[in-house]
Amino acid sequence: MRVVVTGISGALARMVAQRLVARGHEVLGIDRRPWPDAPKGVTMAHADIRKRPAEDVFRKHHPDALVHMATVTHFSVGREERYRINLGGTKAVFEYCHAHGVKAAVFVGRHTIYGAAPDAPLYRNELEPPLAVATFPDLADLVAADLFAGSALWRWPEIDTSVLRVVYTLGPSRRGTLANYLGGPRVPTVLGFDPLYHFMHEYDAAEAIVLALEKRLRGIYNVAGAAPAPLSLLCRATGRLAVPIPEPIMPYVFGRFGFARLPPESIEHLKYPIVVDGRSFQQATGFRPQFDEVQTMDAFRWA
Amino acid sequence: MLDRLVDDEVRARLERVELPFNRYGLDEFGLSKDHLAWFYTLLGRLYHQYFRVRTFGIEHVPARGRFMVIGNHSGGLPVDGGMVLASCFFEMEPPRIVHGMVEKFAQYLPIISQLFSRWGQLPGLPEHAVRLLEADRPLMVFPEGARGTGKLYRDRYKLVRFGTGFVRIAMQTRTPIVPFAFIGGEEALPVVYHSQVLAKVFHAPYFPVTPYGLPVPLPFPCQLYYSEPMTFEGTGTESDEEVEQHVEKVRDRIAALIEQGRVRRRQERAAAGQGRAR
Numbered sequence: 085m086r087v088v089v090t091g092i093s094g095a096l097a098r099m100v101a102q103r104l105v106a107r108g109h110e111v112l113g114i115d116r117r118p119w120p121d122a123p124k125g126v127t128m129a130h131a132d133i134r135k136r137p138a139e140d141v142f143r144k145h146h147p148d149a150l151v152h153m154a155t156v157t158h159f160s161v162g163r164e165e166r167y168r169i170n171l172g173g174t175k176a177v178f179e180y181c182h183a184h185g186v187k188a189a190v191f192v193g194r195h196t197i198y199g200a201a202p203d204a205p206l207y208r209n210e211l212e213p214p215l216a217v218a219t220f221p222d223l224a225d226l227v228a229a230d231l232f233a234g235s236a237l238w239r240w241p242e243i244d245t246s247v248l249r250v251v252y253t254l255g256p257s258r259r260g261t262l263a264n265y266l267g268g269p270r271v272p273t274v275l276g277f278d279p280l281y282h283f284m285h286e287y288d289a290a291e292a293i294v295l296a297l298e299k300r301l302r303g304i305y306n307v308a309g310a311a312p313a314p315l316s317l318l319c320r321a322t323g324r325l326a327v328p329i330p331e332p333i334m335p336y337v338f339g340r341f342g343f344a345r346l347p348p349e350s351i352e353h354l355k356y357p358i359v360v361d362g363r364s365f366q367q368a369t370g371f372r373p374q375f376d377e378v379q380t381m382d383a384f385r386w387a
Numbered sequence: 388m389l390d391r392l393v394d395d396e397v398r399a400r401l402e403r404v405e406l407p408f409n410r411y412g413l414d415e416f417g418l419s420k421d422h423l424a425w426f427y428t429l430l431g432r433l434y435h436q437y438f439r440v441r442t443f444g445i446e447h448v449p450a451r452g453r454f455m456v457i458g459n460h461s462g463g464l465p466v467d468g469g470m471v472l473a474s475c476f477f478e479m480e481p482p483r484i485v486h487g488m489v490e491k492f493a494q495y496l497p498i499i500s501q502l503f504s505r506w507g508q509l510p511g512l513p514e515h516a517v518r519l520l521e522a523d524r525p526l527m528v529f530p531e532g533a534r535g536t537g538k539l540y541r542d543r544y545k546l547v548r549f550g551t552g553f554v555r556i557a558m559q560t561r562t563p564i565v566p567f568a569f570i571g572g573e574e575a576l577p578v579v580y581h582s583q584v585l586a587k588v589f590h591a592p593y594f595p596v597t598p599y600g601l602p603v604p605l606p607f608p609c610q611l612y613y614s615e616p617m618t619f620e621g622t623g624t625e626s627d628e629e630v631e632q633h634v635e636k637v638r639d640r641i642a643a644l645i646e647q648g649r650v651r652r653r654q655e656r657a658a659a660g661q662g663r664a665r
Contacts, residue, residue, distance in 0.1 A: 202494035205514035206416065276497025278504070280417045311415035314505070321411065331497075356494075357417075378410050 284309030460535025462572030571609030
């Protein structure tokens with residue numbers, strides 16, 4: 085297969101690209117950021133996904149499939165730019181797919197769109213509404229991108245679209261939302277709360293994404309690996325010191341004292357769990373995670 | 388620090404519990420072996436020494452697989468729930484960790500919400516009940532809910548309205564229902580008044596006030612009666628009338644158990660009184 089990977093210079097996207105190449109696929113990468121030592125079999129295009137050079141990749145190479153990973157979070161990008169990339173970009177790439185006869189598309193989304201709330205069940209399934217809009221308004225663009233990608237199923241039924249809601253990834257790359265939060269030696273937690281965190285090894289996540297493509301999966305799926313772990317254990321097992329802080333002063337310590345910089349709304353995500361049920365993805369694709377939660381935390385710690 | 392207070396018996400029993408704990412002693416629902424150890428040590432002290440609970444009919448509780456224990460709320464705080472957990476842990480072989488379905492307001496409280504999660508006491512959502520039962524975990528449900536613990540002393544041992552959700556879930560997941568009656572909680576924690584102000588402070592449905600002020604249970608001996616499991620065939624999607632009939636059967640069984648327990652207690656007291664008189 086000839087596969088376009090958008091946002092290919094991201095840590096997880098590189099792993100997906102390497103896996104695709106290893107399995108004999110041809111990879112066309114699109115990113116504004118460089119990937120200097122891209123392996124053989126990956127053709128890079130330096131382009132913004134919303135601009136003509138990106139569409140040229142589709143026009144010239146007639147790819148069979150798309151893996152859309154060019155979405156950004158509040159960690160790296162401001163609000164306006166985020167809306168342009170996450171919403172404008174997602175719309176653009178699906179339109180390219182439709183216009184240039186792409187047969188399968190995988191949208192790699194996040195499980196955080198379900199939102200953390202005290203009265204939400206553990207193990208959310210795909211039918212649960214995305215509460216993040218209410219509890220963490222800065223995630224609205226990611227929620228909208230997820231729902232828009234899902235709408236491709238009826239908008240362009242000729243494309244086999246799958247929307248993956250992947251839990252946090254951890255691993256040797258030490259990149260990603262959760263790795264960012266666990267970045268420093270001291271991790272701020274909310275005094276009196278110890279939510280379960282759902283995460284998977286980044287190798288497993290890359291494998292899941294490749295599987296979704298190879299199985300021509302259609303529909304919306306949670307992707308999870310092993311069992312969740314309490315935040316306190318996550319800190320302990322990765323060699324971090326959890327520093328419980330009373331909730332009212334939380335917003336003032338972010339970005340100070342060696343703590344990660346987080347938006348104040350993210351406090352809900354430090355108080356309540358977001359745990360998803362990944363069984364239907366496993367049934368649909370036969371995906372079996374290779375790493376359990378303990379091995380995943382070790383891989384992150386000792387990388 | 389808490390580790391040193393843990394009873395050796397509790398530790399030995401925890402080793403025999405058939406649950407898939409990982410290397411750090413945690414399972415997929417967030418239960419923690421370390422937290423369970425001191426929690427059950429505390430429950431054991433209350434069960435054996437403080438309330439001197441006597442359990443009858445523990446043989447009716449299945450040793451393996453899923454079940455639901457369903458009973459009356461007795462007393463202004465859910466001490467009854469704690470004693471049911473203790474009886475299934477201390478009187479059964481292998482010991483069973485029972486999951487309670489907790490009133491939702493507890494999730495908002497710092498520390499409490501965290502402890503409940505480590506002890507396997509999850510918020511009372513149907514999704515949790517189904518998921519736990521499908522994993523063959525035992526469940527404890529008080530269908531009276533907060534209406535039950537919110538009873539005043541003058542209404543003791545009168546069952547209030549039962550919710551119907553537990554029967555639907557039992558039918559859907561083919562789970563046997565084990566009815567139980569808890570006797571003594573109402574005397575241990577007599578509630579004479581509900582404070583609206585304090586309830587607001589804690590976001591609780593009510594706040595119990597006792598004749599001596601604080602809502603602290605007294606060391607009153609308690610009894611726990613289990614009866615034979617009941618199973619209801621069906622899918623859980625039946626009409627309300629049909630489900631109500633099953634709920635009534637469970638309710639009647641619990642009411643009979645309560646009566647049986649209170650009669651026995653009266654007889655025992657009378658016998659003890661005669662013994663003293665002689």
